[in-house]
Amino acid sequence: xxxxxxxxxxxxxxxxxxxxxxxxxxxxxxxxxxxxxxxxxxxxxxxxxxxxxxxxxxxxxxxxxxxxxxxxxxxxxxxxxxxxxxxxxxxxxxxxxxxxxxxxxxxxxxxxxxxxxxxxxxxxxx
Amino acid sequence: xxxxxxxxxxxxxxxxxxxxxxxxxxxxxxxxxxxxxxxxxxxxxxxxxxxxxxxxxxxxxxxxxxxxxxxxxxxxxxxxxxxxxxxxxxxxxxxxxxxxxxxxxxxxxxxxxxxxxxxxxxxxxx
Numbered sequence: 016x017x018x019x020x021x022x023x024x025x026x027x028x029x030x031x032x033x034x035x036x037x038x039x040x041x042x043x044x045x046x047x048x049x050x051x052x053x054x055x056x057x058x059x060x061x062x063x064x065x066x067x068x069x070x071x072x073x074x075x076x077x078x079x080x081x082x083x084x085x086x087x088x089x090x091x092x093x094x095x096x097x098x099x100x101x102x103x104x105x106x107x108x109x110x111x112x113x114x115x116x117x118x119x120x121x122x123x124x125x126x127x128x129x130x131x132x133x134x135x136x137x138x139x140x141x
Numbered sequence: 142x143x144x145x146x147x148x149x150x151x152x153x154x155x156x157x158x159x160x161x162x163x164x165x166x167x168x169x170x171x172x173x174x175x176x177x178x179x180x181x182x183x184x185x186x187x188x189x190x191x192x193x194x195x196x197x198x199x200x201x202x203x204x205x206x207x208x209x210x211x212x213x214x215x216x217x218x219x220x221x222x223x224x225x226x227x228x229x230x231x232x233x234x235x236x237x238x239x240x241x242x243x244x245x246x247x248x249x250x251x252x253x254x255x256x257x258x259x260x261x262x263x264x265x266x267x
Contacts (some may be wrong), residue, residue, distance in 0.1 A: 055198040062201060066192030072181040075188060079208035086202060 032124045034097050042120040043100055050112045051093045058085050101125055105132025158250045160223050168246040169226055176238045177219045184211050227251055231258025 034043065065078045094103055107113040108129060118126060160169065191204045220229055233239040234255060244252060 055201075058201055059195050059198070062195060062204065063192050066189050069185050069188060072185070075181070075184055075208060076212060078188065079205060079212065082201060082205035082208070086205065 031098050032101070032122075032128065034100070034125070035122070038121055038125070039097070042118065043097075043104075044095075046113055046117045047093065047095055047100075047103070049117075050107050051089070054089060054093075054112065058082075058089070061085075101128035102132050104129045106136060109133040109136040157224055158227070158248075158254065160226070160251070161248070164247055164251070165223070168244065169223075169230075170221075172239055172243045173219065173221055173226075173229070175243075176233050177215070180215060180219075180238065184208075184215070187211075227254035228258050230255045232262060235259040235262040 062078070062082065065074070065081065069075060069078065092103065092106060104113060104118065104125075105128070108115070108118075109132075118129065121129075188204070188208065191200070191207065195201060195204065218229065218232060230239060230244065230251075231254070234241070234244075235258075244255065247255075
């Protein structure tokens, strides 16, 4: 999956929404942490499986490479800055890692940006 | 374990020995490959054990780091150039990865250099 270029993404030029205290604490932090935690547990499962199936030395360096890739991908993806959060949640929505129901409690201005970015990624991947 | 500095190691300035065809084929290649293979299998076992004991995300990146370190260490250690082989075998002898009996078939000029480097590493680590 390649990153969409900024020039294609019109919403990038919209004003950043402001986040209320309850949006931050109740929704954003909780949903963010839960999604990150789920993804880290996925990597833990993948790793145990890959290690279990190691049969030759080359498999070791495949596992090393996989871990490095996953670490970098997760570092990039989970960027908890309020200026980035609608993109973060948009991507997680697109990847099916969070559902619309998880985002209840966010105001419509954010939901609109989140859905719009998810939609954009979907079109970009098609 | 730190690398000994070249200035400390007098034998580095000795002439390189020449390797006969049988020394190369029968002893050096066989012993080298067997030791490398054993060490790679050690890493495979270590990795399976570490993966098995992964309980939290930090353990993932410890495993990644361990694999990177082991790969670099093995790359450095197993240098099959005839100009390096007495050091390679000297280190493997010092680490107990090859025994004197594995080196039967090498001429005394090489055995002397190999033992001398093993001895040097032992003193260096003391």
